[in-house]
Amino acid sequence: MNWEYIASIVNSTLRMTTPILLAALGSAICSKVGVFNIALEAQMLIATFFSIVVNYFTRNVYLSVLAGIFSGALIGYIVAVLQVKYRAADMVIGTSMNLLVSGATSFLLYLIFGLRGKLVDSSLVSLPKINLPLIRDIPFLGRMLENLTIIDYLAYVIAILMFIYLYKTVSGFRTLSVGINKEASESLGTKALRIQMSVVTLSGALCGLGGVVLSMGQVTMFTENMTSGRGFIAMAAASLGVSHPLLTIVSSLFFGLCQSIGSALQNVIKSQLTMTLPYIATILALMLSGWRSLKSKNGRSI
Amino acid sequence: MLLEMKHITKEYGTLRANDDVDLSLREGEILAVVGENGAGKSTLMKILYGLEKPTEGDIYINGELQKFRSPHDAMAKKIGMVQQHFMLLQPCTVAENIVYGHEPKKSGIFFDRKRAAAITKELCEKYGLSIDPSLIVSNCPVGLQQRVEILKVLYQDASIIIFDEPSAVLTPQEVGELLKTIKKLASMGKSIIIITHKLSEVMEVADRVMVMRQGKRIKEMAKSETSIEELSFLMVGRHIVERKIPPQETTGTVLDVQDLVLSGSDKKNILDHFSIHVDAGEIVGIAGVSGNGQSELIECITGLTQITSGDILICGKTIVGKTVGERRTAGCACIPEDRYLWGCAKQATLTETSIMAHQREPAISRYGILNTKGIQKFTSGLLERYDVRSGGLSQKTGELSGGNLQKMIVAREIELNSNLLIAAEPTRGVDIGAMEFIHSRLLDKRAKGDAVLLISSELTEIMTLSDRIYVIYDGKVAGEFRKQDATEESLGILMMGGESNEPKAV
Amino acid sequence: MSQKLSNRRITSGLHSAWNTMRQPLIATILGLLVGAVVILACGKNPLSVYAEMFDKSFLKSYYLFSTLTRATPIILCAMATAIAWRAGYINIGVEGQMIIGAFAATVSALFIPGSPILIAIISFIIGMVAGALYALLPAVLTWKFRVSMVICTLMLDYVASYITSYFVTYPLKDVSGDGLALQTAQLDPGMWLPRLTPKNTLHFGFIIAILVVVFMVFITKKTVFGYESKMSGFNPSFARYGGTKQVKVMMITMALSGAIASLAGTVEIFGLKYRYADSMFTSTSYAWTGLMAALIANLNPVGMFFVSIFLAGLQIGGSAIQRSLGIPLEISTIIQCCITLFVSVKLVFNFIKKRKAKSTAAEKGGEKA
Amino acid sequence: GSAKPADTGSESAAPAASSEALPGVGMKIALVCDKVGTQVFLLQMVNGLKEAAAKYGFEYTVAECADSAAFEDNMRALVAENYNLIIGGGWQAGDAINKVATEFPDACDYALIDSEVEAENVKCVSYREQEGAYLIGMLAALTTDGESHVYGAVHVNEGPGSWKWRYGYMEGVLSQDPEATFVFNYVGSYSDPAKAKELAIQQYEQGCVFINSAAAGGDSGTFEAAKEKGFYTSGQDVDLTDPANPYIVTSQIKDTYATMTNLLDLYFSGWNTDDEVWGVKEGTIGAVYVTHDSQNPISDRLTEADIAIAKQAADDIRTGKLDLTNMPTEEEYFASKG
């Protein structure tokens, strides 16, 4: 196995990680305010669609990115209204939103373009790739970091900013307090409902950005259901990262890696079996972290 | 008048929790509101604090009509409330909790935690309340948590402070300090409303007393014009007579705790070579400042926690390693100290809550199949005999007033007819009528020749009911007294970790 | 006398049924309204589309039977979900348990020699045991390692689907025909569950589903176990304090959940498909539809039964309008989702409740004055 | 009871006036298949059906199936709705049509495209895709010209379905480049272009200069990777060569349009229900530039000579000189290779 190949696996891991990381951050921040959001898939998919639609009509990258973020946020807002404000069951909302958006995007694709299945067009503009001038020339590193978009970097910045916001700022503190004890935070005038709703909307925007990087960064097209379960993987990643922004970076990278390694293993093991890898790895990782925290507590049994 | 509430009426469906109540408060005054369980005290305060909207009636501050839509509005008018169930962010620090809502900032957005700690220190000094700002709240004992609540209200610069049953969960020492604090705050110009079931506290701090019954204001008077006897008569509509407890012979040991050790997460033992016994026909009290291992002792005996070493016997048979259910059949009933955590499920109906631990009795179920009729009969019997005021068998447990819920739990455990009854804080939050009632039930149990282990932070309760008293300190038995030998001082010194009842050498 | 009494009982029963059904009904109407807008947007007449949709899902007997056939696994999945959720264990692994259980049952039926009926019964049992074991796995992990039950069961769904996919692609693949389909061989016709109607596919599995509903009602309302697991779901500390063995409740509820989930898959195979085919349970999302039914009906067994039938009917009807009116499948998905979303939101109901409370309060006030 | 479809929606292509003469008037024919959206393969079938409906004057319906259980549901309903001919499109319809045809042998006629089932009364048309894949494999080697001996392929799922492609492709490559080795990867989803792209890039990094794509919705991902990285690739089902992407050097043809129209021609001329397997010879399987022409310019990497070699092979397949009909299973194949 040569170094070039390893570098390319890392490179591909980084690209595969970004949408998962962004959605996982969306999931994490929701659980920080006590909302279980499983409409991540819907929030991502709508963004892949609308970013490409706007891209098609305007050929403008910025507008497309914005369209993606806004459409994701819009779905987030609907989820917020139904789930937070009207307290509908999270599972029902999430499941039917995922289904609804998958149907709606296919339908709209047909309605707007008369197309079925996918929109691929050479006129679509992809996100500019950044090949950093100095790093590009370092052999291994340059190879690892080639062809990443600004959002691939931005995802990590967002994670760090989210960490700073939650743990260092006043309004972050209030946001966290809603998740810790909603009643208490409300008793001192925090508008808990509003915070929860904006956080869920924000998670929509984050997933939206994840969708954008999928449809305009990794590839430049829209195809039906192109998120292919990344929202659920993101949920697992957030859970593995105990909803902490920085740990979520680690767990998302882990999932990205599982996918690349899984593909590499396909030459040896049947693909059906390699595809279980990320899922089994998640369970093992959760077991490990559970076992460690139990061991450190060591105290009373059930 | 600083504050006036006029003609307040509050209806929950058909129930009138408040019925045309008036209340007024002057600056620097301490007003005590007393009344039986479910009289509507908490409801009135929730209205004042903007947590509930009155069905009718108005609130005036300095003669100005107010409309409170939320606690936020009330706070803006300098009304603060120390709620019964603490509104604290448990995993956060004391300082973070106190400054919550008006946090000090660095460069406009960042939370200045250092300043928060400094502010907390200043605040503590100003009001003479000490607490370490960097402690994590969940690690603080209840008394300290309440202090955090008070400091929170003070930091909000409240001039009217409401306390809803602040002493119910405190140790006598903590109560003493609380009352001192309240008086001090009043002397600094704060106006205070306090709800309590402990009339001695009323007599100690209040300037005026308002008595409520069945949602109505019955009477209001200056403290100097009334007495404990009169207040209790007004509250429950009858005289409470002090009871004589006849001495009684004990027969055989029921509970025998031998050399019990429960180790904690660090090196220290939570319970350290702890040995006590309770005989048939006696009430044994455990006195101690809460947090010295009482909760763990109960958990060890009832089987909620596995012990590290030692032995626990009920009627001569060891119960170590047995499950909670097996211990219950072996004859161990328990009135839990936290009624919402262990004692009930708020969403469950009254029937469901009342048959817990009875569910395998023949009247309730046979071969695992529930007997619906039997259950209804059982529950309505309980509610009737123990005077639990409720809206019917299918009411949700969480909607009962605290005192009534307590009565129901006491009823359920006593009806188990077990050899041993562990009664942890059996009268927490109940009115004096109910308290007297619960006490008689405990004494009945003793008279029947059963054993009662009474754990209470209420020293007077322990001293009146117990035949024997152990003092628990730091997980160890710090002393053992017969009823006649125990005095408040001798117990108190041991409870605080003193060596004996001799004054310490300086 | 007794006649009168039973009459009263019936009216009060109807009343409570109305009370529980009112919210879903109103929500359905709202959902249909939104759907109507979508139908209009694609240039069709909502009324005729809806007429066709309901005609071909509930009103005509042929389609009603199809709806019931499709509802069968959904009902069972709803029950499987509910029994665990009631006790506070958020099992979203019903799909995985269904796959593993049904697959195990199929494999046993294919490979154990013997009289078909006997083998069928044995296979059902083996399937249920396999489903139960697959559900116990996350239970044990939650117990021993404090793994999040939600994530763990979700992950095991994927694992189950890929692993069975491997088996039907390679070692156990059917070789009849050109062998392109990823499926096992067909079961011996002697093992097939009997049909209930001659021309339709409605099979004995539906009766099994009804029996499970009855079983659930009995468990939840009438047994100590049901009581204890409900209390564990409300407040585990309270249940433990009352002598309930938490671990036992967890293991039993999860095992029951897995067994019922397995039954959902097994009746589909023995009553309808007659073999295990790759992704037959993932593409149909029976488990997820069942989960929605369970939540919409607030875990009430009888409610879940009807909601499941309703959701199945929407799917059958959606298919029908695509077939005969050329309405894109996406639109029927959209309609289904809108209805589900509105049903799950308690908003309508609460709004009415509040209005009522206000008006009765006002009446009372009026009387006094 | 059975029900007639409401008039409003059924799509009848029959012109009202001259309809009397057409043999299909008054007949109803249905195609039951997956959701058409994702697959050109099905779109072509639908187009073929439309075309035939215009020609014969029958009424037609496309019953799309949202999930695997819907195939049987739809077919049973169509039988109840008195359809004359039900055509299953794709192997996903196989099991359902087999059961329905066995249960209602006289109610209706049945056909199945792209798979073969046991029921006697189902006219099955399936394909020898390996023949097309063989041609693609040859072109792959001819395009690469020994630049690399590692050949890649990105498919949807591993299994007997994709084995036909894999086998044909490998044999085709090996016929031109005996040193060839292969990397195969599977996306595991019909709709994940992003993953397909990453898989293709990784194959490229392993030295593949040609990567065969058969990843359904994922194809566009592979194509994009090809354009970015500069390796060569091929499409499937229809002519996917693209003047804007010169790296798509050919496309494997599986002409379901022709299949559908041929099948209905057979039907209206009174068919027998013997199963048929169509390949290069029948014109439904092939490769762009070899058996099927394209409007798009041919890649510089493929010379006249290259195409001639492939064309010769196609002829050999037609004449039976090169016989790919009897294909080993995956296990047999690798066992024989050692």
Ligand SMILES: Nc1ncnc2c1ncn2[C@@H]1O[C@H](COP(=O)(O)OP(=O)(O)OP(=O)(O)O)[C@@H](O)[C@H]1O
């Ligand atoms: N949200 C509510 N819904 C229905 N009834 C309520 C509600 N809140 C209070 N009540 C009822 O109103 C009455 C008054 O309750 P409240 O809590 O004010 O009593 P209290 O005087 O504080 O009693 P305690 O001494 O037990 O705390 C009780 O009968 C109680 O059951």
Ligand SMILES: Nc1ncnc2c1ncn2[C@@H]1O[C@H](COP(=O)(O)OP(=O)(O)OP(=O)(O)O)[C@@H](O)[C@H]1O
């Ligand atoms: N979910 C609820 N629904 C209806 N009423 C409620 C609910 N929660 C609390 N209440 C009512 O609110 C009233 C006030 O509660 P409060 O916090 O004063 O507790 P409490 O009744 O004094 O109990 P305790 O003394 O045990 O703490 C109670 O009487 C209770 O009946």
Ligand SMILES: [Mg+2]
């Ligand atoms: Mg109260």
Ligand SMILES: [Mg+2]
């Ligand atoms: Mg109270």
